[in-house]
Amino acid sequence: MEILRVEGVNKSFGGLRALNNVNFSVEEGTVHAIIGPNGAGKSTFLNCMIGRLAPDTGTVKFGDISLTGMKPYEINQVGVSRVFQTPEIFSELTLLENVMIPTMAKRDGVFALHAFKRLDQDTEIVDQALHMLEDVGLAEKKDSIAGSLSRGDKRRLELAMCLSQEPKLLLLDEPTAGMSRADTNNTIDLLKRIGDRGITKVVIEHDMHVVFSLADKVTVLAQGTIIAEGKPEDIKGDPRVQEAYLGGAHL
Amino acid sequence: MDVILLQLLNGLDKGGAYALIALGLTLIFGTLGVVNFAHGALFMLGAFCAVSFNALLSLELVTIDPDKTTAWGTPLEIRTPYVEAYLGDFGAWLLNFSVPVSILLAIPVMLLVGFVMERGLIKHFYNRAHADQILVTFGLAIVLQEVVKSIFGANPIPQSAPETVRGAADIGAVLGFDPGVIVYPYWRMVYLGFAAVVIAAVFAFLQFTTFGMVVRAGMADRHTVGLLGINIERRFTIVFAIAAVVAGLAGVMYTPILPPDYHMGMDFLVLSFVVVVVGGMGSLPGAVAAGFLLGILQSFASMNEVKAILPGIDQIIIYLVAVVILLVRPRGLLGRRGVMES
Amino acid sequence: MATQTSPMRDYIFFAVFAVAVLTMPVWLEPIGAGYPDLLQKFAIFGLFATGFNLLFGLTGYLSFGHAAFLGVGSYTAVWTFKLLGMNPIPAAIMAVIASGLFALAIGYVSLRRSGIYFSILTLAFAQMSYNLAYSVLTPITNGETGLRVLQSDPRLFDGSTESDGPLLSNLFGIEMTGYAGFYFCAVVLLIGFFIAQRIFRSPFGIMLRAVKTNQNRMTYTGLNPRPYTLAAFVISGMYAGLAGALMCITDPLAGAERMQWTASGEIVLMTILGGAGTLLGPIFGAALIKYFENIFSAFNEQTLHEIFGFLPDWIEYPIVSVSSLFVGEGWHLTLGVLFMLIVIFLPGGLMEGIARIRKLFRRKPGKAEPSGAAAPAE
Numbered sequence: 001m002e003i004l005r006v007e008g009v010n011k012s013f014g015g016l017r018a019l020n021n022v023n024f025s026v027e028e029g030t031v032h033a034i035i036g037p038n039g040a041g042k043s044t045f046l047n048c049m050i051g052r053l054a055p056d057t058g059t060v061k062f063g064d065i066s067l068t069g070m071k072p073y074e075i076n077q078v079g080v081s082r083v084f085q086t087p088e089i090f091s092e093l094t095l096l097e098n099v100m101i102p103t104m105a106k107r108d109g110v111f112a113l114h115a116f117k118r119l120d121q122d123t124e125i126v127d128q129a130l131h132m133l134e135d136v137g138l139a140e141k142k143d144s145i146a147g148s149l150s151r152g153d154k155r156r157l158e159l160a161m162c163l164s165q166e167p168k169l170l171l172l173d174e175p176t177a178g179m180s181r182a183d184t185n186n187t188i189d190l191l192k193r194i195g196d197r198g199i200t201k202v203v204i205e206h207d208m209h210v211v212f213s214l215a216d217k218v219t220v221l222a223q224g225t226i227i228a229e230g231k232p233e234d235i236k237g238d239p240r241v242q243e244a245y246l247g248g249a250h251l
Numbered sequence: 252m253d254v255i256l257l258q259l260l261n262g263l264d265k266g267g268a269y270a271l272i273a274l275g276l277t278l279i280f281g282t283l284g285v286v287n288f289a290h291g292a293l294f295m296l297g298a299f300c301a302v303s304f305n306a307l308l309s310l311e312l313v314t315i316d317p318d319k320t321t322a323w324g325t326p327l328e329i330r331t332p333y334v335e336a337y338l339g340d341f342g343a344w345l346l347n348f349s350v351p352v353s354i355l356l357a358i359p360v361m362l363l364v365g366f367v368m369e370r371g372l373i374k375h376f377y378n379r380a381h382a383d384q385i386l387v388t389f390g391l392a393i394v395l396q397e398v399v400k401s402i403f404g405a406n407p408i409p410q411s412a413p414e415t416v417r418g419a420a421d422i423g424a425v426l427g428f429d430p431g432v433i434v435y436p437y438w439r440m441v442y443l444g445f446a447a448v449v450i451a452a453v454f455a456f457l458q459f460t461t462f463g464m465v466v467r468a469g470m471a472d473r474h475t476v477g478l479l480g481i482n483i484e485r486r487f488t489i490v491f492a493i494a495a496v497v498a499g500l501a502g503v504m505y506t507p508i509l510p511p512d513y514h515m516g517m518d519f520l521v522l523s524f525v526v527v528v529v530g531g532m533g534s535l536p537g538a539v540a541a542g543f544l545l546g547i548l549q550s551f552a553s554m555n556e557v558k559a560i561l562p563g564i565d566q567i568i569i570y571l572v573a574v575v576i577l578l579v580r581p582r583g584l585l586g587r588r589g590v591m592e593s
Numbered sequence: 594m595a596t597q598t599s600p601m602r603d604y605i606f607f608a609v610f611a612v613a614v615l616t617m618p619v620w621l622e623p624i625g626a627g628y629p630d631l632l633q634k635f636a637i638f639g640l641f642a643t644g645f646n647l648l649f650g651l652t653g654y655l656s657f658g659h660a661a662f663l664g665v666g667s668y669t670a671v672w673t674f675k676l677l678g679m680n681p682i683p684a685a686i687m688a689v690i691a692s693g694l695f696a697l698a699i700g701y702v703s704l705r706r707s708g709i710y711f712s713i714l715t716l717a718f719a720q721m722s723y724n725l726a727y728s729v730l731t732p733i734t735n736g737e738t739g740l741r742v743l744q745s746d747p748r749l750f751d752g753s754t755e756s757d758g759p760l761l762s763n764l765f766g767i768e769m770t771g772y773a774g775f776y777f778c779a780v781v782l783l784i785g786f787f788i789a790q791r792i793f794r795s796p797f798g799i800m801l802r803a804v805k806t807n808q809n810r811m812t813y814t815g816l817n818p819r820p821y822t823l824a825a826f827v828i829s830g831m832y833a834g835l836a837g838a839l840m841c842i843t844d845p846l847a848g849a850e851r852m853q854w855t856a857s858g859e860i861v862l863m864t865i866l867g868g869a870g871t872l873l874g875p876i877f878g879a880a881l882i883k884y885f886e887n888i889f890s891a892f893n894e895q896t897l898h899e900i901f902g903f904l905p906d907w908i909e910y911p912i913v914s915v916s917s918l919f920v921g922e923g924w925h926l927t928l929g930v931l932f933m934l935i936v937i938f939l940p941g942g943l944m945e946g947i948a949r950i951r952k953l954f955r956r957k958p959g960k961a962e963p964s965g966a967a968a969p970a971e
Contacts, residue, residue: 050813076815088810090803101803104796105815113824115797116788118600122796161814286709375937381709382655386865387936389858393929401918401926521720521854528713563729570717570724577706577714 003028003169003200004049009058011044011224018044019055020224026169031191031201033215033232035208037244041224042204043085046173049202050082051075062169073110079168085177087154089161091147095138098146098157099129099164106165129164136160136190152183156190163194170194172203176210188213212236220244253428257435258550260422264439264508266546267446268294271501272523273530273538274453275494281470281533282490285373286381288388291520292395293495296364297357297502298511299399302408304353308346312336348413350507357503358496365495369488392517400513407510412438438507445504449497450539456493457535466490470533525573531586541584545569603790610786610873614779618772624884629771631887635880636778637839640785642863642875644832647789648825649861650870651798653805657712657857658699658719662692662830664726664852666837668734671847674742674762678750681762681769681777681842685835692834693827700826704819707808719854726849739848762842774843781839785832786876792828793872801825833860862932868942877943882928889927892920 006024010017018041026032036042047053049060051072060067067075076082090098103125108114120126133139136156141149146157155175162170175191176184184207191201191214205211211218211232218235220228222244228235235241272294279287311330321327334342345352372391376384411417416437424430457463465486468475502511509515526545530537551557553565564571576583613620617635621627626635645659666688673684703714726734734740742748742760762769769777792798803811804818804825811818841847850856859882867878897913897920904912919927939946 071817072812073815073817076813082813084813088807088813090806090810092806093799093802097799097802100796101799101811101816102814104800108796110815110817111820113797115792115795115824115828117796118791118794119796119799120598120794121600125796161810165815372933372937379940382653382712383936383940385655385709385712386861387933390929390932390936393858393925393932397923397926397929398918401923517855521716524713525717528710532709563725566724566728567721570721573717574702574714577710578702581706581710 001028002026003063004202005059005061006049007059007061009045009048009055009060011041011048011053011055018224019048022058022221022224022226024219024226026200026202027217028200029198030216031203031214033203033205033211033218034221035205035211035218035235036221039223040221040244042221043173044224045221046082046171046202046204050080050171076105076165076167077110081162081165081167081170083155083158083162083170083172083175085173087151087158089146089154089158091145093146094143095133095146095149095157096126096129096142099132099160100125102161103128103132103164132160132164135163135193150183152179152186155179155183155187159187159190159194163197163199166197167199170199170201172201172205174204174206176205176207184210253433254554254556255551256422256426256428257433258554259547260433260435260439262547262550263543264442264446264546265549266543267443268501268505268519268542269523269526269546270539270542271446271449272498272519273526273542274450274535275497276523276527277530277533277535277538278453278466278490278494278497280527281535282466283373283377283487285376286384286388287373288385288520288524289368289392289395290388290494290498291516291518291523292392293361293364293498293516294502294505294519295396295399295511295513295516297361297499298506298515299403299502300357300360300499301350301353301410301503301506302403302511304356305346305349305410308332308334308342308349350410350412350503354500354503357499361496361499362492364499365492366488368495369491373491374484374487392520396513396516403513405513407512409510410506412441412507416441442504442508446501449500453493453497454535462486462489522569525569529573529576529583531583534583534585537583537585544584545572548572598794603794607787607790611783614783615776617779618775625888626884629775631883632772632775633778633839633843634883634887636775636782637836637843638860638863638879638883639876640778640782640839641833641836641860642867642879643782643785643789643872644829644836645860646829646864646869646871646875647792647801647832648829649864650875651793651801651805652822652825654704654707654822654826655712655861656703656715656826656829657854657861658715658717658722659829659833659860660852660854660856661699661719661722662696662833663837663840663856664722664847664849665695666692666834667841667847667851668726668740668837669834670838670841671740671742671845672733674748674760674841674845675746676749678748679742679760679762679845680750681764681838684762684842685781685838688834688838689831692837693831695834696827696830697823700823700830704822704826716854716857719852719857723849723852723854726852734847734849736849739846741846760845762845769842770844777842778839781835782876785835786872790872797821797824859928862928862935865940865942866931866935868944871942871944874942874944881943885927886924889920890922890924893917 002025004026006022009019009022011019022045034042034045044053048055049067051067051070051074055068058068062075062078062080065078067080090101100119104112107125130139130142133142136159138153138156138160141153146154149157159175172191176187179187188210194201203211203214215232218230218232219226220235220238220241227240227244228238230238272290275293276287276290279285279290310333312333314329314331316327316329332342332346334345336342338345368391372387376387419434419436420440421430422433422435426433457467469483469486522545526541527538529545530539530541548568549565552568558565614636617632618627618629621632626632641659641663645656649655669688669691670684673687677683699715699718703711703718706714727736744760764777767773800816800821803816804822808818837847837851840851863878863882864875865878866882867876868874894913894917897917898909901909901912917923919930935942
């Protein structure tokens with residue numbers, strides 16, 4: 001079953017055509033990778049899906065809901081979470097607080113004025129957040145300030161924040177960018193484990209090692225157009241893809 | 252028609268002062284990335300340069316004329332300013348022209364003030380949060396104005412324009428309206444011309460010198476200019492000093508229009524900030540245009556006809572414009588997108 | 594929050610604070626601050642700063658126009674006296690409602706922008722209110738003279754009671770001046786402090802700190818930051834309005850100068866001096882500033898000579914002439930210098946200073962109040 005369907009999306013910046021009539025769909029429960037050389041329009045594409053940018057034309061449908069024109073927080077509330085290229089976390093707050101916030105957002109919605117009850121007495125939220133931190137292996141650091149974490153740990157924290165919302169669809173923008181090999185492998189393991197929860201994932205990635213160890217399906221974007229789509233092993237051999245990647249040195 | 256013209260003229264000189272202060276604010280903000288709440292204080296310091304210069308020139312030599320007595324029978328004291336006693340006619344001329352001549356004093360003084368301020372304080376705040384910059388310069392502004400208050404007292408000290416430009420011109424008569432309808436003081440014309448010259452000079456400096464080119468490049472993209480290996484720090488100091496001089500001169504020349512007191516800087520600062528925001532943070536032409544625009548708008552709003560329809564509009568027009576502009580056109584009239592937005 | 598807080602700890606903390614506030618007349622006596630007028634100011638400005646801190650300390654939005662709410666609260670309180678009678682409770686309630694509505698309107702518009710634009714918008718609104726209070730709104734505000742209660746006012750509930758002398762607010766017969774006035778303000782401060790403490794520990798409080806830290810993440814977490822900041826702005830405006838009402842309860846006179854932007858600047862200073870983002874800091878800062886204002890402005894050259902009298906004359910005179918700049922009329926100079934020193938050397942305020950000292954002695958993370966540094970909303 002399709003969970004996300006993008007139809008005829010165009011986006012230009014000034015004279016530059018960043019996305020050219022992109023059609024794209026994601027099957028529920030799969031990991032779908034979007035790859036492409038630098039400047040191919042991957043991030044623009046992701047931003048159009050998440051409501052950060054408004055596409056010039058075209059529609060983005062999540063199940064039966066049209067995401068176009070929705071605010072980012074509304075998109076999140078219908079079940080789409082996002083991991084950013086550089087981890088976006090609440091760096092002045094503790095890890096536990098970082099995870100409690102999305103947990104509350106999931107339970108209480110866009111806005112709730114709980115100004116008079118104590119957060120630490122809200123066992124439901126505290127327990128959920130603690131479980132989540134345990135799942136990503138950060139439980140022992142729950143009281144440290146998030147800003148002091150290593151980059152790999154920040155990424156894990158951000159993943160925990162997204163997962164705590166039990167999203168139907170998780171968008172990941174280069175989740176391993178700038179990470180050491182060890183951190184990358186940890187992240188891959190983590191992402192594989194979340195697969196068990198049946199969360200559909202769309203991954204934008206540079207690192208082919210990550211793509212081929214995770215993805216069920218790969219879409220190749222070059223100069224704003226989809227040039228190939230298929231199973232990872234098919235994509236590997238596709239001459240158009242190799243050409244797009246400068247003779248395929250990368251593969 | 253004549254009324255409109257009169258208000259237009261009335262708005263221009265105030266607009267000139269706003270434009271000059273806003274120009275410096277924008278220059279500092281655009282290059283140094285610092286929000287300077289002490290800029291109004293620089294305007295005030297300039298004004299007090301004129302006051303001190305005048306006071307200095309007015310120091311009097313007291314001689315006693317033994318042949319004459321006053322009505323009370325005491326010997327007549329003749330008070331002559333030292334400059335007049337020693338320099339004769341030139342001294343008298345100097346005293347008469349003390350306001351414009353004090354520009355010569357104000358330039359080095361303001362350069363020094365700007366230099367010390369930037370090196371001693373502002374420099375350390377380049378990488379601090381804008382809120383911290385606002386707070387520390389706000390504190391500095393209080394300090395400066397209190398120091399001035401303790402030296403010169405709390406009362407306004409009127410300064411007079413040179414005699415030759417003391418009257419008012421009946422512009423209306425020249426343009427064919429009824430005489431006496433559009434009367435405009437000469438000094439305000441002088442101020443307007445002066446403001447125009449200073450603004451032109453700043454723009455020419457930025458446009459036609461290599462230094463100016465670097466500064467403009469810095470305003471467009473500070474980060475890259477820093478990477479080019481250009482010693483941006485030293486230029487920052489100079490830019491700050493120039494901005495201080497511009498504000499100071501605006502203050503010097505404004506003294507015959509508004510008798511300076513210690514809190515004039517704060518009064519102008521709040522308005523100048525509004526001007527900067529309306530013009531667009533970081534846009535020099537925007538600052539100038541908005542300065543004149545708001546000066547004129549304020550002048551129109553204080554017309555009795557307008558006040559009859561909208562009571563109190565003269566008190567709030569500038570703020571109202573700022574609010575509307577910020578809401579419908581966040582980057583201001585001529586500003587770039589995203590400056591100071593998070 | 595680097596420390597675990599528990600309800601128990603908080604109640605103890607509150608109890609200690611309450612005892613400290615209520616016994617102020619006793620323990621502040623030795624330093625010459627034990628008299629009612631000053632104590633009332635401590636409580637009133639402490640409340641004002643606590644409210645300001647809920648906005649600035651938690652969300653990082655720096656409002657430069659909070660004095661406007663103080664003014665609205667004051668005017669509302671005096672009008673309530675004039676129309677309903679001299680009981681302080683309706684006055685306080687009406688002031689909170691009026692300033693809340695006013696804050697809702699201003700906040701709704703101003704919060705569309707952030708950073709310095711927000712500061713300037715709030716400043717613009719406050720200046721507008723101030724200018725209007727002085728000019729067109731004279732029928733409501735009585736302009737420069739200030740608004741006061743007259744014998745001829747209707748005062749629905751107690752208008753019949755004839756009294757000579759000035760009209761004072763009274764709570765069921767207790768006149769709100771002197772120590773009675775102080776205790777009334779102190780109780781209101783304690784209520785305000787209790788609410789602030791609850792907000793700090795609540796989910797809402799965490800959301801506000803999230804606004805300060807990362808609005809982008811907040812939006813992509815399914816939260817809309819705007820209603821949160823607006824709620825904080827309104828609550829903080831209500832605190833300011835209540836403080837304004839207290840001013841009129843202890844002295845039934847409201848003037849427009851209360852709304853001037855220098856007054857807004859003062860509350861910013863109190864908050865950062867004590868430590869924005871901490872519970873106690875702003876109250877501490879407010880008390881300190883009011884105390885020194887009181888002490889310093891009472892000094893004159895004569896008293897300075899007495900203080901430095903033990904020095905030889907050639908040292909005494911220069912010292913006295915320099916320090917006389919900072920006292921009496923020159924108190925604002927001290928304030929400005931203090932302002933700069935704090936921002937330069939101790940951006941976290943006195944509470945951060947205390948935390949640092951504790952750390953030095955303990956060599957392990959202190960269990961002081963969390964001291965969030967005063968970062969802006971950007």
